[in-house]
Amino acid sequence: MDPLGMVAEVVELESLKRWHQVPPVHHLTDYSAIGEERKHATSPFPFNPAINYKIALWAGDISLLSVDAIVHSTNESMSERNPISDRICARAGPALREEIRQEVKECRTGEIRVTQGHNLSARFVIHTVGPKYNVKYQTAAENTLHICYRNILQKACELNLSTIALCVINSVRRNFPPDEGAHIALRTVRRFLEQHGSCLDLVVFAVENIDVGIYEVLLPLYFPRSLQEEEMALWQLPVNVGGPDGEPLLPDRQIRIIDNPQHSLDGDESVDLSSQLDSSITVGEHAFSHMQGDLDQQRLLGERPQTDPIGELMIKEMQSKESVCHIPLTRLGPDERVIYFAIYLTAVKFFTDFHKFFQQLIEELDALPARLGCRDSDC
Structure with a gap:
């Protein structure tokens, strides 16, 4: 029930528009006409109607979605209080917190835990803990966020689930930049569907209103709905689009090769x-x-x-x-x-x-x- 005591309506998947059905929100800029150099020679994420059919973007309460599993981002003691957690736990009923307290107890950063959905429309709740973002450990934080999404998708396949709703795991409360988190989420899901798309029918990006704009801008880069969007992504995608699974890549260390180690870099320290x-x-x-x-x-x-x-x-x-x-x-x-x-x-x-x-x-x-x-x- 919502705060006014009204029974909240369950959101059926049939009411959600698939990504290919959503018209472009932003005008496509012709970067070639203004002479800007493209960042990629060919698209790392080509136009694929079959994959686009498995994607939906939905702004609203994730606890209302009638899917096989929803994702719940929490802390390691699984006691974090935020609007999304409160809505999930309230609609699931006290049995969810009791299952967490008695059986699950805790979840390490980057790992996942699975509980029953109880009174939710979703059969399962997949809990995960996103990383704290620190510039000093930026690569580690980005890699951990990728692991969160990857583990969730793999667990969904292990449980033979066909539909799943992903919340935004990266949290501003944990200092994670929203746009960087969205890049990691989108490319991880894209790579997973390319490799294991047969085990999932629908992945819903369930976002809050504050994140809608970010996902509307970035989704066409990783899931282009036309050849025109695919071409425009060549200029808009970041240079580093991750590895084969969408994981962050460490920048290569540049090494200087010295022809003759008997001579120093100064050039005047040679030895007879x-x-x-x-x-x-x-x-x-x-x-x-x-x-x-x-x-x-x-x-x-x-x-x-x-x-x-x-x-x-x-x-x-x-x-x-x-x-x-x-x-x-x-x-x-x-x-x-x-x-x-x-x-x-x-x-x-x-x-x-x-x-x-x-x-x-x-x-x-x-x-x-x-x-x-x-x-x-x-x-």
């Missing part, structure tokens, strides 16, 4: 090995030692991270030893000189790899909370 073998080697003047002092400049485009305590500690330790490590090679025979020099180069490589390992370890530890999906109490 023959002259040094005839006399002596001063550790710290050789190009390999110079490379150790600035690893990121050698292997990456850009400066090294501003905070790298382990790397700085290692470099200072090596530099402190350089000042006292002057070994006259005149006392060594030719074979011994070669062996010594080989050991020296091996040691430098060891410290280089050692520094790289700890730097990567720090990065992995920093990103670990977001990848695992931190709990509300921890974030």
Whole structure:
């Protein structure tokens, strides 16, 4: 019942317009006429009437939809209070909260839990927890949101469901940008229907009024209703449209290849090995030692991270030893000189790899909370 005590009407699927039946809301801009360069040579999401028939956009109360399952976005303790959660729980009756309290209890970020629909028109409620958005862990948050949608669709197929209503999982309360969340949702659903479309007859994007405009603008990019919309999407789609499943892709790290590692980037630190073998080697003047002092400049485009305590500690330790490590090679025979020099180069490589390992370890530890999906109490 609604707040006035009136029995709310159930929304039957027959009353929903499929996506191909919805006329364009916005005028199609001819970007080629204004000379703007397209972002894609060919469409990553071509016009497909069969897929469009499986999509519907509906603005309203998701708890009223007569589908096999509706999606409920909540927190890890499954106790979040928001208008959508309140409507779902109110119409489902106290049995839903009791099932959550007795059997489900909790849900980790990115995971899903399934309960009965009880008094709802939907047979099941699929609960999920969207990620908190942090610029520092942007990729992890985007990937977790993709996993939420992907897990929901996979579970629907496992339960042999044919119709499902998706709410907007990304929440402004969790600082997730609405447009970025919509891009992830739309391309994840599109890729899933391309691969497993036979197991679902209808996917309803059930959005609140605040999100209607975003989905009206972005839906034609991922589900073009005509060849004209497909062509316009070549300019409007983001450059990065995700991987085969719609998952976010990490930007490739650019690596600088140096033809001769005996020469530094400065160009004036070359070493005459023959002259040094005839006399002596001063550790710290050789190009390999110079490379150790600035690893990121050698292997990456850009400066090294501003905070790298382990790397700085290692470099200072090596530099402190350089000042006292002057070994006259005149006392060594030719074979011994070669062996010594080989050991020296091996040691430098060891410290280089050692520094790289700890730097990567720090990065992995920093990103670990977001990848695992931190709990509300921890974030």
